[in-house]
Amino acid sequence: MTVTDVAIVGVGKIARDQHVPAIEASGDFRLAATVSRSGGVDGVDNFATLDALLAARPDIPAISFCNPPQVRYAGARAALEAGRHVMLEKPPGASLSEVHDLAALAEARGLTLQATWHSRHAASVAAAKAFLAGRRIRLVRIDWKEDVRVWHPGQQWIWQAGGLGVFDPAINAFSILTEILPVPVHVTAAELRFPVNCETPIAAEVEMAGPRGERVLAALDFLHEGDPMWRQVVETDAGTLTLDQGGAIMSVDGGAQQGEAWSAPGIEGEYPSLYARFAELLAARTCEVDLRPMVLVADAFTLGRRVDAPAFVDPALAGDR
Template identity: 60%
Template structure:
């Protein structure tokens, strides 16, 4: 199936292009990029130009920043194309829900992808926790923003999410592995004095009964990334580390194998299209929206890239 990538930035080059190349279901037929796209691949400067010139391309993968993704997704859906959304799926919850309705009315597939859910240890963690009684969950998701988003001003602008851009990866795993949903009860958000999005966040969730989930996100991490989730249960401790790539239960490393996160996403996208189905789970983004609604704002030192 011919597919087009819209927005040829770092994530597209590093993850989407290789995943498409390795997937027998897709062929990268075109790109949309004002910077020239990819060598050897047909490029269009705008999505409208692509949609008009290439009616034979039935699917598009939107990899631009979330602030501008809604307009592009709406146009693609209106043109009858299947759409895959890079995470986060939109700049607001209402955008995502609107796109879901539009896709269903148009009879096309909409896939709000969460790449961290495809990390090697996540599915096994979900299965192991399904019949356990959970007593507590601790999330630590900390990295250096200068390493992962150098010079990317959009992450500091409204809709760019700030530290929730990586933090939502943890929330996407959390909402996948817990046997029952949780909701946010309080948050503390640290905003640099010169930025519109937070650089750190402390969150507390509950299931409404006995379970408490504590999360710490921080973009000021030095000395290596920390991407881990620890779950205490009546049958022992489960740990997901390296962003979900490694799973340990008690002292035993489970050594889970995986074809990779983005290959799994494209495999799922192809399956959804074949089934005439969509997959639009907004729950991680809802948690982020709740954090901005309930969060106590703390001013911290200015951040300079």
């Protein structure tokens, strides 16, 4: 079996919690280097800049970008121009036009670009898609609620323009929604609640519609205390499907559940699947860039009514104030 060397750009929480363990467990990849100003991974070459990595390690053919979306585009483009294959953590960029440009460049150079949606790799998503195939969808209710102080402690970028705020986790819900529904949906209305000291929303309600009267109602909250609520309930002409725990557990009409429950941080099985898919794309020299979840987020910002919310103070940064 051929093992491909891969580098990680941005050694933050998601890289340490998910990407590094997934690569270590993979038979397809070896972590050969990192790019981080705040420290890399023990036993692995670390570079302060991507340019330094590209110059020093022409032997590394693939790069996984885990840095914040606001600063990802320039590096991903430089990597593609240097002939490297690229994986993008979700969301794949700060804007749709950035990702369209990266996709066009990758296609032109014959390189792989994978815009990842880890929640699509949850244990029961494929089964949910199979159940819904050919069925008439009446109503989808999405509850995507978690505590930002637990899941994104000290991450200031998420509150800055391009960081998406509550849509950073909610785009996971939209990635599942666009994967499992047999019909397309589009945003019709939204209400976005912005803390007065932040540039991105902390909560939102989003309404969507489909071509035959399908409705989607999404309630999103970044201040939810206790266990996260990552749930989608789909009412159809053949029963009600519930997809819970971020796509890990599925049941129909309240019957027996199937799937594998997560345990904190809850997404261990998804990232090994992402890297297995990356290996398949590399072997085929093809790209995988589905921007439907990002389109729904962009449309929520376009159509959303802005409402002021109380200032948000991150306890992880309180000592710096």
